[in-house]
Amino acid sequence: MVKRINLALQGGGAHGAFTWGVLDRLLQENDIEIAAISGTSAGALNGAALKAGYAQGGAAGARVMLDRIWHQVGAVHDLRLTGWIAQALPPVGMINSWMERLMPVSPVDVAALVTSPYQYGPLYRNPLEPVVQTLNYDQVCAKTGPELHIAATNVRTGKIRVFSGDEVSGEVIMASACLPTMFQAVEFTDPRTGELEAFWDGGYTGNPALFPLYRKHLPDDIVIVNINPLRREDVPQTPQDIQNRINEISFNSSLLRELRAVHFVKELIAEGRMEAGAMKNVLVHMVADDDLMTTLSVSSKLTPTPYLLHTLKEAGRKACDGFLGRHKGALNDQATVDLQEMFG
Numbered sequence: 001m002v003k004r005i006n007l008a009l010q011g012g013g014a015h016g017a018f019t020w021g022v023l024d025r026l027l028q029e030n031d032i033e034i035a036a037i038s039g040t041s042a043g044a045l046n047g048a049a050l051k052a053g054y055a056q057g058g059a060a061g062a063r064v065m066l067d068r069i070w071h072q073v074g075a076v077h078d079l080r081l082t083g084w085i086a087q088a089l090p091p092v093g094m095i096n097s098w099m100e101r102l103m104p105v106s107p108v109d110v111a112a113l114v115t116s117p118y119q120y121g122p123l124y125r126n127p128l129e130p131v132v133q134t135l136n137y138d139q140v141c142a143k144t145g146p147e148l149h150i151a152a153t154n155v156r157t158g159k160i161r162v163f164s165g166d167e168v169s170g171e172v173i174m175a176s177a178c179l180p181t182m183f184q185a186v187e188f189t190d191p192r193t194g195e196l197e198a199f200w201d202g203g204y205t206g207n208p209a210l211f212p213l214y215r216k217h218l219p220d221d222i223v224i225v226n227i228n229p230l231r232r233e234d235v236p237q238t239p240q241d242i243q244n245r246i247n248e249i250s251f252n253s254s255l256l257r258e259l260r261a262v263h264f265v266k267e268l269i270a271e272g273r274m275e276a277g278a279m280k281n282v283l284v285h286m287v288a289d290d291d292l293m294t295t296l297s298v299s300s301k302l303t304p305t306p307y308l309l310h311t312l313k314e315a316g317r318k319a320c321d322g323f324l325g326r327h328k329g330a331l332n333d334q335a336t337v338d339l340q341e342m343f344g
Contacts, residue, residue: 011041021316
């Protein structure tokens with residue numbers, strides 16, 4: 001029996017390679033169908049690559065396309081060499097710690113205080129553009145395969161804008177991943193309003209957006225691939241640790257708000273205070289590796305080295321394998337994230 005699920009893919013720069021690994025493993029399951037994807041930033045890129053590859057060659061084509069996109073992100077052509085070298089290198093968390101001790105204040109953070117991406121003038125080009133341009137948008141917007149929803153933040157209104165179906169373009173993906181201290185706002189005519197709008201990273205308002213996945217024709221199950229740790233045991237004390245935790249909290253806040261709303265609806269249904277079928281009884285699942293992600297920081301999100309991407313991909317595959325081993329049988333039957341424990 002085929003199990004149908006929705007995917008909610010978080011953003012997080014180079015850390016999105018973890019999601020690449022999760023998807024790579026998930027696409028090997030012949031009895032799991034991905035009905036819809038909601039993605040933000042790196043999650044948007046992962047979702048678009050999966051959709052384009054799937055239109056081209058099914059699950060195998062999606063895996064090939066994800067590999068191709070992340071090879072471009074890492075500016076390498078063969079990650080097999082990276083895998084061999086990785087065996088002789090220390091864990092990425094240790095390397096990250098060394099880097100922060102050698103350079104306790106990130107040059108990017110310093111530059112953001114005194115410069116603007118608008119100061120580059122005509123020389124400016126978003127480095128993500130060559131990557132997203134390699135995707136075939138007839139395939140990304142195809143009617144077949146999973147639905148695709150991508151979140152960006154409207155700069156003028158401060159509200160979330162979710163682009164779906166044939167609204168998705170390279171500009172939309174770049175908008176979803178546009179950190180305003182690093183990149184110029186992505187401006188284009190919104191196909192829904194016909195007005196010129198500017199957009200920033202979707203993580204500020206939906207990381208990822210869950211509500212597009214509540215539609216009646218979609219399955220109840222939402223599998224969230226989480227790459228920003230929800231919990232850290234230690235109170236940060238260094239400037240970089242403090243800034244890193246602020247970044248994690250702000251980029252998790254919209255997800256936690258939506259999960260709290262899901263929990264509230266589920267309580268109403270369970271108590272009989274809401275008529276059955278009036279709202280979707282969402283079954284929430286999560287794939288994550290907080291032990292690994294808590295060893296990394298915001299600086300590594302901006303440094304997509306082949307070694308980091310390879311390590312995160314393998315960690316994603318391992319996390320997904322563990323999730324399937326523990327919870328595959330629960331899909332389409334019961335939630336595996338205890339929202340009562342999270343919010344009760």
